[in-house]
Amino acid sequence: xxxxxxxxxxxxxxxxxxxxxxxxxxxxxxxxxxxxxxxxxxxxxxxxxxxxxxxxxxxxxxxxxxxxxxxxxxxxxxxxxxxxxxxxxxxxxxxxxxxxxxxxxxxxxxxxxxxxxxxxxxxxxxxxxxxxxxxxxxxxxxxxxxxxxxxxxxxxxxxxxxxxxxxxxxxxxxxxxxxxxxxxxxxxxxxxxxxxxxxxxxxxxxxxxxxxxxxxxxxxxxxxxxxxxxxxxxxxxxxxxxxxxxxxxxxxxxxxxxxxxxxxxxxxxxxxxxxxxxxxxxxxxxxxxxxxxxxxxxxxxxxxxxxxxxxxxxxxxxxxxxxxxxxxxxxxxxxxxxxxxxxxxxxxxxxxxxxxxxxxxxxxxxxxxxxxxxxxxxxxxxxxxxxxxxxxxxxxxxxxxxxxxxxxxxxxxxxxxxxxxxxxxxxxxxxxxxxxxxxxxxxxxxxxxxxxxxxxxxxxxxxxxxxxxxxxxxxxxxxxxxxxxxxxxxxxxxxxxxxxxxxxxxxxxxxxxxx
Amino acid sequence: xxxxxxxxxxxxxxxxxxxxxxxxxxxxxxxxxxxxxxxxxxxxxxxxxxxxxxxxxxxxxxxxxxxxxxxxxxxxxxxxxxxxxxxxxxxxxxxxxxxxxxxxxxxxxxxxxxxxxxxxxxxxxxxxxxxxxxxxxxxxxxxxxxxxxxxxxxxxxxxxxxxxxxxxxxxxxxxxxxxxxxxxxxxxxxxxxxxxxxxxxxxxxxxxxxxxxxxxxxxxxxxxxxxxxxxxxxxxxxxxxxxxxxxxxxxxxxxxxxxxxxxxxxxxxxxxxxxxxxxxxxxxxxxxxxxxxxxxxxxxxxxxxxxxxxxxxxxxxxxxxxxxxxxxxxxxxxxxxxxxxxxxxxxxxxxxxxxxxxxxxxxxxx
Numbered sequence: 001x002x003x004x005x006x007x008x009x010x011x012x013x014x015x016x017x018x019x020x021x022x023x024x025x026x027x028x029x030x031x032x033x034x035x036x037x038x039x040x041x042x043x044x045x046x047x048x049x050x051x052x053x054x055x056x057x058x059x060x061x062x063x064x065x066x067x068x069x070x071x072x073x074x075x076x077x078x079x080x081x082x083x084x085x086x087x088x089x090x091x092x093x094x095x096x097x098x099x100x101x102x103x104x105x106x107x108x109x110x111x112x113x114x115x116x117x118x119x120x121x122x123x124x125x126x127x128x129x130x131x132x133x134x135x136x137x138x139x140x141x142x143x144x145x146x147x148x149x150x151x152x153x154x155x156x157x158x159x160x161x162x163x164x165x166x167x168x169x170x171x172x173x174x175x176x177x178x179x180x181x182x183x184x185x186x187x188x189x190x191x192x193x194x195x196x197x198x199x200x201x202x203x204x205x206x207x208x209x210x211x212x213x214x215x216x217x218x219x220x221x222x223x224x225x226x227x228x229x230x231x232x233x234x235x236x237x238x239x240x241x242x243x244x245x246x247x248x249x250x251x252x253x254x255x256x257x258x259x260x261x262x263x264x265x266x267x268x269x270x271x272x273x274x275x276x277x278x279x280x281x282x283x284x285x286x287x288x289x290x291x292x293x294x295x296x297x298x299x300x301x302x303x304x305x306x307x308x309x310x311x312x313x314x315x316x317x318x319x320x321x322x323x324x325x326x327x328x329x330x331x332x333x334x335x336x337x338x339x340x341x342x343x344x345x346x347x348x349x350x351x352x353x354x355x356x357x358x359x360x361x362x363x364x365x366x367x368x369x370x371x372x373x374x375x376x377x378x379x380x381x382x383x384x385x386x387x388x389x390x391x392x393x394x395x396x397x398x399x400x401x402x403x404x405x406x407x408x409x410x411x412x413x414x415x416x417x418x419x420x421x422x423x424x425x426x427x428x429x430x431x432x433x434x435x436x437x438x439x440x441x442x443x444x445x446x447x448x449x450x451x452x453x454x455x456x457x458x459x460x461x462x463x464x465x466x467x468x469x470x471x472x473x474x475x476x477x478x479x480x481x482x483x484x485x486x487x488x489x490x491x492x493x494x495x496x497x498x499x500x501x502x503x504x505x506x507x508x509x510x511x512x513x514x515x
Numbered sequence: 516x517x518x519x520x521x522x523x524x525x526x527x528x529x530x531x532x533x534x535x536x537x538x539x540x541x542x543x544x545x546x547x548x549x550x551x552x553x554x555x556x557x558x559x560x561x562x563x564x565x566x567x568x569x570x571x572x573x574x575x576x577x578x579x580x581x582x583x584x585x586x587x588x589x590x591x592x593x594x595x596x597x598x599x600x601x602x603x604x605x606x607x608x609x610x611x612x613x614x615x616x617x618x619x620x621x622x623x624x625x626x627x628x629x630x631x632x633x634x635x636x637x638x639x640x641x642x643x644x645x646x647x648x649x650x651x652x653x654x655x656x657x658x659x660x661x662x663x664x665x666x667x668x669x670x671x672x673x674x675x676x677x678x679x680x681x682x683x684x685x686x687x688x689x690x691x692x693x694x695x696x697x698x699x700x701x702x703x704x705x706x707x708x709x710x711x712x713x714x715x716x717x718x719x720x721x722x723x724x725x726x727x728x729x730x731x732x733x734x735x736x737x738x739x740x741x742x743x744x745x746x747x748x749x750x751x752x753x754x755x756x757x758x759x760x761x762x763x764x765x766x767x768x769x770x771x772x773x774x775x776x777x778x779x780x781x782x783x784x785x786x787x788x789x790x791x792x793x794x795x796x797x798x799x800x801x802x803x804x805x806x807x808x809x810x811x812x813x814x815x816x817x818x819x820x821x822x823x824x825x826x827x828x829x830x831x832x833x834x835x836x837x838x839x840x841x842x843x844x845x846x847x848x849x850x851x852x853x854x855x856x857x858x859x860x861x862x863x864x865x866x867x868x869x870x871x872x873x874x875x876x877x878x879x880x881x
Contacts, residue, residue, distance in 0.1 A: 305758070306760070307757055307758055329760050329762065330757065330758055330759060330760035331759070331760025331761070332760070333760075334760060340758070342758055347752070347754050347755070348752075348754050348755050348757075348758040349755070349758070350752075350755065351747075351748050351751045351752045351755050352751070352752065353751050354747075354748075354751065358744070361744075362748065362755060362758070362759045363758065363759035363760055365741045365744050365745060365759070366741055370741075371741055374740055375735070375739045375740050376739055376740060376741055376744060378739070
């Protein structure tokens with residue numbers, strides 16, 4: 001075994017009563033790509049924060065290239081050659097790539113001198129690793145994949161020899177992810193040590209040399225990637241066997257429930273976020289909308305739910321024709337039989353300071369059965385919540401517990417239980433399993449599938465291609481606010497969806513694919 | 516779960532108590548510096564506020580005003596709004612009370628006149644709050660700025676009206692003529708006499724009962740009705756409110772109308788209960804103190820009630836203190852109030868983190 005570039009010995013960290021990391025030991029050999037997987041809340045982020053100096057461990061030791069070190073802040077981590085690419089980029093949007101890379105390393109009072117130095121060094125780095133980025137364009141005008149490369153360049157410019165990437169592919173198309181992996185392999189060939197944090201098993205298998213699995217704050221297994229498999233890793237992550245499939249009834253779609261024609265939603269600047277989108281959802285089918293995050297899916301979902309006003313087109317639902325001249329609000333859409341599981345449960349789906357049972361009527365607070373006379377019927381609300389908590393296995397069951405005290409998966413179940421429990425004709429679902437444990441994912445998928453099997457219509461928006469392909473009967477792909485293609489369940493594969501997501505597939509060619 | 520209970524105990528009981536204690540410690544130091552025996556001063560203050568019937572009467576009379584303005588701030592706060600305009604809303608409400616009392620006083624019997632005057636107080640207070648509310652909801656002007664400005668507008672308007680419209684010719688006093696006898700609320704003395712109980716004369720009147728009713732009503736409204744649910748949703752998470760089909764603009768209007776009406780009731784206590792005429796600056800200080808009362812009372816009616824009582828006692832006991840000890844001026848009393856506001860308002864969470872750590876360790880070992 002080669003020497004460890006980074007070694008952790010017995011790292012422990014607790015927050016109050018929560019043991020975020022318990023006695024974690026890890027050796028990352030120099031010049032390898034090491035994956036760390038685990039569910040949300042398994043302690044991956046805490047561990048990385050300790051390595052990068054955001055937190056101090058309560059006990060344990062960190063060794064860099066064999067030397068025991070104390071890392072008090074990120075400055076020290078950088079000095080030790082550690083670089084971190086965060087899940088949410090730490091870039092100043094209005095600055096150019098050059099300015100962003102210089103930030104904190106300006107080298108003197110006047111920018112000009114430093115600028116020349118940075119340009120020179122970046123030219124070398126770009127040549128060395130194939131990391132081409134335009135240096136003089138504000139980063140908010142660049143694609144997400146390019147922004148990520150700037151983040152990587154930033155760390156390399158600071159002489160990082162150990163690179164930590166936190167969920168790097170969350171915002172990338174499959175093709176962009178492949179490009180990233182190419183870059184990572186080049187870096188590895190140059191002796192850079194890479195730590196890849198992810199929950200995507202596929203990526204672990206594709207690129208890492210070794211993988212470590214975390215569960216509930218502990219390191220439960222180390223494996224050579226070549227000697228393990230996805231099912232084994234999934235089982236290690238969750239601590240039990242995972243059933244991969246959902247019960248799908250073979251059925252043909254019924255009558256059209258939702259008919260959207262030429263829907264356009266503009267943002268405040270007048271830029272169309274959803275551009276002339278037409279789609280239909282019929283009873284008994286799941287229509288999936290795939291796409292890289294930020295390509296208009298969120299706006300589409302919100303316009304359909306009555307949250308965001310739209311500028312052109314029409315929505316036909318439940319015998320009503322909705323136009324920009326006759327806008328409706330979310331309350332009216334609910335009355336018409338539409339339920340909506342929003343993409344971001346913290347921002348929209350729940351009121352975090354409210355008790356769970358109070359969050360369980362959000363949007364339905366005016367429904368007759370929750371009121372008697374002037375006051376809310378709290379006992380009835382609690383009884384219903386308790387039943388649903390049982391049915392959806394929401395833990396803990398306590399209806400009085402604050403909505404913010406549940407784990408991500410259980411919060412999602414509260415929202416899902418509420419929206420499915422309202423017995424809608426059409427369900428809009430955004431990112432149903434974002435930040436949800438693997439164990440809860442299959443459960444949530446099955447509930448969505450059950451609704452379809454019962455003959456309800458479902459419009460599913462997700463950035464997880466696996467999820468889209470598992471659930472959908474038909475898949476629409478959005479890119480830049482436009483639907484770039486439709487693929488049936490049988491034709492769908494990652495490659496064709498990926499090309500549509502980047503809008504790189506010629507529509508005529510696509511016909512050829514389908515045939 | 517256990518940690519949650521501990522946290523609640525901490526923020527509801529322990530923190531307010533510690534904050535007040537800290538304020539008193541600093542007051543003690545202040546007294547020692549200016550050469551007053553703090554023990555003696557404390558005795559006079561408590562004795563003045565609670566030691567005899569008339570003192571209690573004054574304390575509760577001030578408390579009544581603080582409950583109204585405290586509730587006004589609290590209800591707006593639950594909708595995510597900071598109503599700094601209680602001062603002006605109370606002032607304008609005085610206009611409503613006076614118009615009803617002076618205009619209709621000679622025709623209507625008390626059982627009709629008094630409810631009308633009380634409604635007028637609510638309506639005028641609400642109307643004065645409605646303008647900043649509208650500007651916030653539909654024009655995006657920040658409510659803190661507009662309500663502050665509306666305090667000045669109210670003050671100028673009332674001075675103008677008092678001087679040019681209400682003041683009696685030849686009197687040269689910025690006050691209206693006296694309200695007719697019918698426009699007078701029972702004093703506490705009269706009220707207790709109805710039950711055969713003797714109570715010393717004081718400005719305390721049955722507005723106190725209105726204040727307590729308001730406490731219960733606000734509690735029921737906020738936590739037991741769908742409108743309160745919607746209001747709190749907007750305050751806690753405006754995006755979730757839109758998702759739920761709640762119109763935040765209408766909630767802003769609703770919350771501010773209720774807030775203004777509550778602040779307006781100060782005019783009921785002051786004008787119908789005590790002054791029996793419209794006078795200059797009857798509202799002074801109550802609106803702003805209401806912010807501190809709501810902050811200290813954690814925006815909960817019970818907390819507001821307790822905080823209002825504390826402020827009432829300080830007002831009354833402080834006045835007594837200034838009277839008994841010549842070196843304590845009115846300003847020293849204001850400093851004490853300021854210290855309480857500083858420690859329980861601005862430095863509200865100073866003790867939180869260390870106490871939380873200590874409590875958790877304690878809970879673990881137990």
